[in-house]
Amino acid sequence: MDVALAKTPLYEWHVERNxxxxxFAGWAMPVQYGSIVEEHRATRIAAGLLDISHMGRLRFDGSDAEAFLDRLLTRRVVGLAPSLVRYSLMTNEKGGILDDVLVYHMRSAGGESFYLLVVNASNREKIVSWIDAQRRDDEEIGFRDETREAAMLAVQGPNALATVEEALGLSIEPMKYYTAAVSEIGGQSAIVSRTGYTGEDGCELIVPADTAVxxxxxxxxxxxxxxxxxxxLGARDxxxxxxxxxxxxxxxxxxIxxxxxxxxxxxxxxxxxxxxxxALANQKTNEDLRERVGLQLDGKRVPRENYPVVLRDEIVGTVTSGTFSPTLERPIAMAYLRRDVAAVGTEVAVDIRGRPEPARVVKLPFYSRPAN
Amino acid sequence: MNPEELLYAETHEWVHITEEGGAKTATVGISAFAVEQLTDLVYMELPEVGKQVAAGGEFGEVESVKAVSPLYSPVGGEIIAVNSDLADKLETLGEDPYEVGWIIKLRVTDDSSLAKLLDHPAYQKQCAEEG
Known part of the structure; x- marks a missing residue:
């Protein structure tokens, strides 16, 4: 293992658990403790505990923070009520996606407004530079990259909220989905949000690094x-x-x-x-765009990233992620397809190492959690 | 089969050679270490009996949730038997990769590659470095 890799506050904890x-993006991260399928199923039927401390956490305050973030994000930040969390994108001048982020509007214990941007680990340095370049001298903005000062844990699954409440004495059930609160865990300030990246109910906790273990x-x-x-991270994927x-x-x-x-x-x-x-106003009605779709296969061979999607000997798209779905017990993939062949139900094929395997365009998501 | 008496390719296949009346037969599988590293096996693509495969040539593939890995033949020859029970019982590879979990048998036509294969201690050392 490269000695230069960054370690989360839970690194030793992972190693102790084999x-x-x-x-992963310059961080020494656990890809699996045992079986990815077991970890996946535990999250779907009970609960999973994930170290996501590698995610970038950028904090903004000051009187111009709201307007500044509004200028950088595709989704309105002006008027975002305190405690709300929003999924948003950061785009460049051409409308290309620089990152997908969560923006939190928070109130500190002292009642002061601040914003938190949670960005992808792989993009953190790029986004920090982008923010520095976009700031104007006359704007009053406090900006800090707090990634290394904290740990971030996700608890996901049908039993996640009850577990967090019991373990940490927090009250999360009353929180609405995509809200966050400044809270206290063991006498230390923490941020609790009802968010996640698994398709399950659950929450994410940002806690001081030295309390993570x-x-x-x-x-x-x-x-x-x-x-x-x-x-x-294997099951997270x-x-x-x-x-x-x-x-x-x-x-x-x-x-894209x-x-x-x-x-x-x-x-x-x-x-x-x-x-x-x-740029995005012009692209909105562009008929030449590709479309992100879900593909489902009946065979056992698994489509992987960059495999061509073909229809009648013509390449009509490319796989961007693929796996064997532990829930559906069949191969699934996401792909970009030419819009004219992207309708749900279209029969295509994925060229899996030289052999076409039949695939069907299906509605995303592949899995939705049962309604409560 | 006793794993200590097998020969191993750097790509984690094992081979066991038997000789009868001057004809050599090779049994090929993958090591316990390989199975443990792959985890979550979902599919194994096996060749057909009668197929010729070169030493170091690909004869199949094993797919896990995370990735796909080609299977390489440690020796050259004609495939004379395939363990077709494996496809539906991939867990066999985890339970007994050296006996019930054999993958193919070959009539050996080229064993010049044998000298490059690793014995058990050398293979153990490679695994320790990779693991």
Whole structure:
């Protein structure tokens, strides 16, 4: 393992649990503790505990923070009520996606407004530079990259909220989905949000780095009886794929615009301007765009990233992520297809190492959690 | 089959050679270490009996949730038997990769590659470095 890799506050905790550790965006991260399928299923039927401390956490305050973020994000930040969390994109002047992010509007214990931007680990340095370049001298903005000061844990699954409440004495059930609160865990300030990247109900906790191990242990012992397991990035990937959620570097890049990615809901063009808004206004009605779709296969061979999608000997698209779905027990993939062949139900094929395997365009997500 | 008496390719296949009346037969499988590293096997693509395969040539593939890995033949020859029970019972590879979990048998026509294969201690050392 490369000595230069960044370690999360839970690195030793992972190693003690026999995690297989890999380089993910420069971080030494657990890809799995045992079986990816078991970790995946534990999250779907009970609960999973994930270390997501590698995600970038950028904090903004000051009187111009709201207007500044509004200028950088595809979704309106002006008027975002305190405690709300929104999924948004950051685009360049051409409307290409720089990153997909969560923006939190928070109130500190002292009642002061601040914003938190949670960005992909793989994009953190790029986004920090982008923010520095976009700031104007006359704007009053406090900006700090707090990634290394904190740990971030996700607890996901049907038993997640009850486990967190029992282990940490927090009240999360009354929180609405996509809200966040500044809270206290063991006498220390923490941010709790009802968010996640697995398709399950659950929450994410941002806690001081030096409290991470004790919090993880409390969650693990409180959750043991209900089937909670530590879950690595391997299962995080299969979980998000089943949930139809895009991943930057696969479904999202600067060469892809939000409409192609099916993320038009996160672009608000009306009565506002942001970096990329002029370009996106033109692209919104462009008929030449590709479309992000789900593919389902009946065979056993698994489509992987960059495999061509073919229809009548013609390449009509490309796979961006693929796996064997533990829930559906069949291969699934996300792909970009030419719009004229992207309708649900279209029969195509994926060229899997030289052999076409029949595939069908299906509605995303592949999996939705049962309604409560 | 005793794993200590097998020969191993760097690509984690094992081979066991038997000789009868001057004809050599090779049994090929993958090591316990390989199975453990792959985890979550979902599919194995097996060749047909009668197929010729070169030493170091690909004879199939094993697919896990995470990735696909080609299977390489440690020796050259004609495939004379395929363990077709494996396809529906991939867990066999985890339980007994050296006996019930054999993958193919070959009539050996080229065993010049044998000298390049690793014995058990050398293979153990490679696994320790990779794991």
């Amino acid at each position: 995690a297989r550790v890999v380089d 004790s919090i993880a242990n409390r969650l693990l012992s409180a959750g043991e009886s209900c089937g909670l397991q530590p879950v690595g 299969t979980l998000r794929l089943e949930a139809g959620m895009p991943l930057y570097g696969h479904e999202l890049s600067e060469a 615009n939000p409409y192609e990615a099916g993320l038009g809901f996160a672009v608000q063009l009306k009565d506002r301007a942001f970096v990329g808004s002029a």
